[in-house]
Amino acid sequence: MPKIVNHEERKALIAKSTWNVIAKDGLEGASVRSIAKEANLSLGAVRHYFNTQEELLEFAMRLVEEQVTERMMEHTKHPLPPKQLVLNMLMEFIPIGKRKIEMQVWLEYISYKLRKKELQEESVHVGIVTMMNKLNEDGLLKKDINLEEETVHLHALIDGLALHILMGLVELDEKRIRSLIERELERIFT
Template sequence: MPKIVDHEERKALIAKATWNVIARDGLEGASVRSIAKEANLSLGAVRHYFNTQEELLEFAMQLVEEQVIERIMEHTKNPLPPKQIAINMLMELVPSDERVIEMQVWLEYTSYKLRKKELKDDPVYQGISLMINKLNEGGFLKEDLHIEEEIIHLHALIDGLALHILMGLVKIGKDRIQALIERELDRLFK
């Protein structure tokens, strides 16, 4: 009897192998051959799902984005105060120990797209902008704020924290990250 293969599961396995290769060897080391080896699959099995390296990288990046968005959206279902929901959502954008690989992949891929002049927008900025605008429309934020400036400021904080964590030069734990984000939101909330 032939083995039944779950194609979506196989594609996710290949994408996660891609993340591991990118985290270890950088994007330049993410050849289809090295990804197949990491996934413990034949080159032909990987090519069955992805015709080109570009297609594979796009899928791997899309999976990172989908996972992060899914985790962020879970926080909107919690019956917590809006500020705590915002803190929890922003914490998803800063890599903790188990999510460092997502941020490594994100930065490598973003740099790659920038070099190719193919980066059209920043989902992190868009997410922060959407969140802050919704909070403002809901009447939760102080009235004298320059919303666009606050979005840029918060985006810079989140990106800066993420970068410092990846560089590993400044040791900063999850509690301290949360305290910094909370202090920032204290400035914005009524």
Template sequence: MPKIVNHEERKALIAKSTWNVIARDGLEGASVRSIAKEANLSLGAVRHYFNTQEELLEFAMGLVEEQVTERIMEHTKQPQPPKQLVLNMLMEFIPIGNRTIEMQVWLEYISYKLRKKELREDSVHQGMLSMMTQLNENGLLRKDINMEEETIHLHALVDGLALHILMGLVKLDENRIRLLIERELDRIFT
């Protein structure tokens, strides 16, 4: 009897194997062959789903974005004060625990797209801008803030914290990170 393969699970396995290879060896080491080996699949099995390395990388990065978005949306389903909701949502971008590999891979991918001059709009920035706009429309932000500048500031804070954590040069535990982001939110909320 032939083995039944769940194609979506197989593609996710390949994508997560791609993450592991990128986190360990960088994008330069993320050949289809090394990814197949990491996934414990044949080269042909990987090529069955992805015709090119570029297609595989795009799918793997899309899965990172999808997972982060799903976690953020889970926070919106729980009743909580708006500032706490925003804090919890922003913490999903901080590379702690299982989220570390996502951030490593994301940064490698962004660097790769920059080198190829193919970087499109930043979905994280767009998400933050949308969040800030909604908070402002609901009267939750101070009236005297510049929305564009504050969105850039908040995005830079989260990205900077993430980078510092990955570099390991500044010791930041989860409580300290929450405090730093909460302090920024206190500054812009009414």
């Protein structure tokens, strides 16, 4: 009897193996062969799902985005004060625990797209802009702030914290990170 394969699970396994290879060896080390080895699959099995390395990378990055978005949306299912909800959602961009590999892979991919001059609007930026616009529309932000500047400032804080964590420049535990983001939110919330 032939083995029944769940194709979505197999594609997710390949994508997560791609993340592992990228985290260890960078994007330049993420050949289809090295990814197949990491996934413990044959080269043919990987090529069955992805015709090109580019296709595989795109899928792997979409999976990162989907997982982060899914975790962020999970926070909206619980009744929380708006500031706490925003804090929890922003923490999903911070590379702590299992999120670390996502950020490593994301940065490699963004760098790759920049080198190819193919970078479009980046999803973290889009998410923060959308969040800030919604908070402003709901009257939750101070009236005297410059929305565009504060959005850039918040995004820079999140990206800066993420880079500091990945580079190990400053010892930041989750409590301290939450405190830094919370302080920023205190500054702009009503």
